[in-house]
Amino acid sequence: WEVARPWFVDPDAGQWKQTTSHPEEWFQGEYDMVYDWTGAIRIVDLKASIGRGDRSGSYIDQLRLYCWLWWETHGRADEVEALEIWYLGTGSVKDVPRPTQDELLGLTEELEALYGRIHARDPAIDECPPEPAPLRYFDEGGVPSQTPIDPDPRARCRRCELRGVCEGSEHDLELPLERSIERFGHNWPVTPLGEIVTRVDVVGEVSGLRGPNLAADGSVELSFILQEGYDRAKVRPSRYGTPRQVTRSITNGSRVRIEDAMASVWKGEVVLDLDDKSSVAIADESDSAPIVDIETKVNAIGRVWSVNAFPDGEGVTRWSVTMVDQTGSAGVVAFRQFIPLAAAGVTRGDEIAILNGEIGEFNGQPQVRIGPGGRLVILRDSSEVPEF
Ligand code: SF4
Structure with a gap:
């Protein structure tokens, strides 16, 4: 199927994909066309554009990654003979130099590290400095322009759609910062x-306890009424996850501290939803966080x-x-x-x-x-x- 891909030209084919995945499953790509009628592999990517502008630079990387992906999924054999971008807008073909053996090995290392840094986890904001890549210029057919790279290292920021919120740009959006507003008298x-505080901490007494039931993945199903004086709140697992940190000593009558619950009001009743960021622990007598204070x-x-x-x-x-x-x-x-x-x-x-x-x-x-x-x-x- 890698070579033939009949659905690619079938206008009646439904919306579906068949991608190639790295054996360790941290990278996937979908070739437009792969030809092998010379006996060797040619990877072709179709572009509907005429090939002007910065994107043509990224297409070179895209083709090199396809070459690397083929190499990784075919026993690292030297099978790819050519990489080509077909610009349909100009009717021209651009040859992309193949990565060398050393570059292929380097790509494995670089991409796996990149996956670990930005995909396998959420990177911290200071790991994402606002340092744009240089802006590249290409003419029709993906040919580098006379000035191939903008001399201004921040040229990309000028038309970036994030310029109003990125600290790397000085574009002022006049974003509001209001503390009050007059409306409707x-x-x-x-x-x-x-x-805006989305999580609340509350202390109270447990009644109507159902559970706790411990699931195989460590999450805890439980629901109860939390009572403090005349105020009560219904406590239940959130639709988007269940808590893990729940005291095993919870019973009807125990005094507990719930942390990081999501509060809402439903039919006049306070509801506390617990997910994997929330916890329930035994509280001591002096601990206090009233239900009535929940905003x-x-x-x-x-x-x-x-x-x-x-x-x-x-x-x-x-x-x-x-x-x-x-x-x-x-x-x-x-x-x-x-x-x-x-x-x-x-x-x-x-x-x-x-x-x-x-x-x-x-x-x-x-x-x-x-x-x-x-x-x-x-x-x-x-x-x-x-x-x-
Ligand atoms: S404005 Fe855009 S291009 Fe410039 S640093 Fe921020 S995100 Fe990057």
């Missing part, structure tokens, strides 16, 4: 996005970085955007009947306020949900503020 306190509502202001979902009357029933301010970013989401009418007018770059939103978390990011009582206000249109 009311002064609303505003929490900067970077200060589940927030007012937030930011510029819309992206519109991620919009209801389409079929499968999608939510409206979701990502917004940014000077301190960070947060997702905003509303479902079905809670999607505000004003959402239809929100576009990328607008400055918006969410009033009376519910604090949540999604994929480790703060999220503001618009539920009953939540409001969306468009403060400034994207045309009134600097472009992203």
